[in-house]
Amino acid sequence: MKPCHLVAPLAAAFVIGLAPATASLAPGQEFRMPKVDFDYDKDVDFSLFRTFRWKQGASDAPTEQARTRIVWYVERELEKKGLKKSPDDTADLLVRYYAKADKSLKGTPSQGESYLPGGTGSLTTSVDFSKVLEASLLIELQRATDAKTIWRAASEYRTIDEKRVDAETESAVRRLLARYPPPKP
Secondary structure: OOOOOOOHHHHHHOOOOEOOOOOEEEOOEEOOOOOEEEEEOOOOOHHHOOEEEEOOOOOEOOOHHHHHHHHHHHHHHHHHOOOEEOOOOOOOEEEEEEEEEEEEEEEEEEEEEEEOOOOOEEEEEEEEEEEEEEEEEEEEEEEOOOOEEEEEEEEEEEEOOHHHHHHHHHHHHHHHHOOOOOOOO
């Protein structure tokens, strides 16, 4: 069997995040569609997998609320794909995730010219600051028989509204698992 070639940035960052794409919404705010990086073992027949379970001790989230949120959305999306959660240790796939979130201030600079009567113009610079939550999410599926990673997807996202964290998490999980099962080679 050929080795699974996983995307290096995913392995290095283990980051799940939502990164905005460009389209102005309001002054100082931009929106970008989050990029999804994913890779999978091209020698695996994903149609053989019918059940999944969580890999013990492998997943982590910044808070208990975030953990509950991620688990709920991942399970729901996998079930939409036709996989069933296994009630015991017999499952075809092991699921784990890595999550990271950071709160910070982000500045958006702007420049302008002002003209004084009877004088020359002067260049001014101002910066608008806003609180931002940046998060990264990586979901990994392993074959249960040998715990080999066979599928992995990651994304980043950013929100300035903490009330949208739940919706952003749901959207990130949905985007990531939209790539499962992968296309047949």
